[in-house]
Amino acid sequence: MAGDSPQETAPTLPVVINISPMAHFAVGFFALGLLIPVLTWPVTAPLLIIPVLLSALIVRLRTQADRDGVTVRTLVGSRSVRWEDIEGLRFRRGAWARAQLKNGRDLRLPAVTFATLPQLTQASDGRVPNPYAD
Secondary structure (H helix, E strand, O other), X not given: OOOOOOOOOOOOOOEEEEOOOOHHHHHHHHHXXXXXXXXXXXXXXXXXXXXXXXXXXXXXXXXXXOOOEEEEEOOOOXXXXXXXXXXXXXXXXXXXOEEEEOOOXXXXXXXXXXXXXXXXXXXXXXXXXXXXXX
């Protein structure tokens, strides 16, 4: 509208990286496989807790990033770290990324893979380099 002050750049929405909900299908098949020992030996019924825990992990585990930092959500809690406290990211074959903190500790970033780095680049305003950029 006329007379309004110039608009500031709109804050970017946080980027949420989580495990694909399709993983619930694998958990379902695992639960079906567990029915064989459970129906054969009822004493093994507590094994059915495993698929419930796995589904809870799929729903809970995630990494949320924005301009200020990254928030890691685990099964029982969460932890936020500012970008200034992160020295770099490490990747191991077949594993999620780990943020190397300046205090010497590592922080696992659930669901963050090499393929999701462009999302982190966008959310962090370029603090995380995009390996796919030209």
